[in-house]
Amino acid sequence: MQIIQNRRTFLAGLTAAVSAELLKVRPSSAAAEPAPETTSVRLPRWIDGAYCWAGLYTAGELLRAEGFTDVRYVQGDPKVDQSVWIARGETDFSVNYAPVHVSSIDAGIPIKVLGGLHSGCLELIANDSVHSITDLRGKRVGVFDLETAGYVLVALMAGYVGLDPVNDIEWVIVPNDETMANSFVEGKFDAFLGQPPVAQMLRPKKIGHTILNSTIDPPWSQHFCCMISATEDYVNRYPVATKRILRAIFKSADLCASDPALIAQQLVDRGFVPSYEIALQTLNDIRYDRWHDYDAEASLRFYALRLQETGMIKSGPREIIANGADWRFVNELRRELKS
Numbered sequence: 001m002q003i004i005q006n007r008r009t010f011l012a013g014l015t016a017a018v019s020a021e022l023l024k025v026r027p028s029s030a031a032a033e034p035a036p037e038t039t040s041v042r043l044p045r046w047i048d049g050a051y052c053w054a055g056l057y058t059a060g061e062l063l064r065a066e067g068f069t070d071v072r073y074v075q076g077d078p079k080v081d082q083s084v085w086i087a088r089g090e091t092d093f094s095v096n097y098a099p100v101h102v103s104s105i106d107a108g109i110p111i112k113v114l115g116g117l118h119s120g121c122l123e124l125i126a127n128d129s130v131h132s133i134t135d136l137r138g139k140r141v142g143v144f145d146l147e148t149a150g151y152v153l154v155a156l157m158a159g160y161v162g163l164d165p166v167n168d169i170e171w172v173i174v175p176n177d178e179t180m181a182n183s184f185v186e187g188k189f190d191a192f193l194g195q196p197p198v199a200q201m202l203r204p205k206k207i208g209h210t211i212l213n214s215t216i217d218p219p220w221s222q223h224f225c226c227m228i229s230a231t232e233d234y235v236n237r238y239p240v241a242t243k244r245i246l247r248a249i250f251k252s253a254d255l256c257a258s259d260p261a262l263i264a265q266q267l268v269d270r271g272f273v274p275s276y277e278i279a280l281q282t283l284n285d286i287r288y289d290r291w292h293d294y295d296a297e298a299s300l301r302f303y304a305l306r307l308q309e310t311g312m313i314k315s316g317p318r319e320i321i322a323n324g325a326d327w328r329f330v331n332e333l334r335r336e337l338k339s
Contacts, residue, residue, distance in 0.1 A: 036066070036241035037239075039070055040071075043056055051279055053095055054279070054286075054288075056093075086230075087111075094230070096227065099156065119290045126191035126208060127184075132211055137168045143171055181201065184208060191211070200282055224290070230242060254288070260283035296327060
C-alpha cells in the first residue's frame with residue numbers, strides 16, 4: 001500500500017481563484033452540525049488515473065471546509081480490485097461498480113453502501129461482427145479475468161437478454177487496459193467492456209463501435225454505475241464525519257456536472273489523471289447529476305437480482321440491502337443540497 005497524497009501535497013498548487021470556485025457550490029450545513037468525530041479519512045486512488053472517480057478526487061478541498069485536516073488518497077495493490085483494499089482496511093471509503101458492492105456484501109465484507117455517485121461510464125465495444133448483445137453468442141469477449149467487474153457486468157448483460165454467459169461466450173483473458181485495447185485492434189476477440197479512458201481513446205480513432213452505452217441504454221442507464229461505500233466500522237464510529245464526507249463528494253459531483261472543464265483541469269493539475277482531453281470527454285459522457293434523482297436502493301436491488309439470477313451470489317436483494325446499505329445520509333443530503 002502506498003499513500004499517494006496527504007493533505008499538504010493535495011492542496012499544494014491550488015490557486016486562490018480555483019479554491020474559491022470549488023467552494024462556490026451551495027452553502028454547507030456543516031456549521032449547524034456537531035464537529036466530525038475524526039478529522040482523518042482515507043480515500044482510494046487508482047494509479048495512472050481512474051477518470052470516472054472525478055467526484056471523489058476533487059472533493060479534497062471541500063473536505064477541508066467540512067473540518068477534515070488529514071485527507072489521504074491511498075493506492076492499494078494494483079493487481080487486485082479496490083474492493084479488496086477496503087476489505088483489508090486500507091481505505092475507509094470506496095467507489096466501485098454496484099455489482100461489485102453487492103458481491104462484497106454477499107461475501108460478508110463489512111461495508112455499507114451509502115449512495116450512488118454517477119451513471120454511465122461503461123461502453124460495450126465490438127467489431128463489425130457484433131451489433132447487439134445477443135450477437136455475442138459464439139463470440140469472444142475480452143476480460144481481465146473471470147473475477148473482475150468487466151466479466152461480471154458483461155455476464156449480467158448477456159444473461160439479461162437470455163444468453164448463457166458460461167456456455168454461449170468465449171472469454172479471452174488479457175492482463176491490462178493497454179493490452180485490452182491493443183488485443184481488440186489485433187482481432188484477438190470480438191468485444192469488450194470499455195471504461196474510461198479506453199472508450200474515450202478508441203472513439204476518435206473510429207476503432208470498433210458501441211453496442212451498449214450505460215449512459216443511454218436501459219435498463220443499465222436507469223441505475224447507478226458507480227456507488228459509494230464505507231467500512232461499517234467507520235460509519236458506526238463516525239456518523240457525523242461520514243455525512244460530511246458524503247456532502248463533499250456530492251458537492252464535487254455537482255461541480256463535475258456543472259463545470260467539467262474546471263474539474264478536468266483540476267484532475268490533471270493535481271496529478272490524478274494524465275490527460276485533460278480524456279478527462280473532459282469522460283466528464284461530458286458521465287451523468288454526475290443523477291445522484292439527486294436516482295434511487296440508490298433500486299440500483300442495489302436491480303444488480304442483486306441480476307447476480308442472484310446468474311448464480312453469482314447466494315443472498316437475495318432484501319438481505320443484501322438489509323446487511324450492506326445505509327441510506328440515511330444520502331436522504332438527508334438530497335434535502336439539504338436540493339437544486
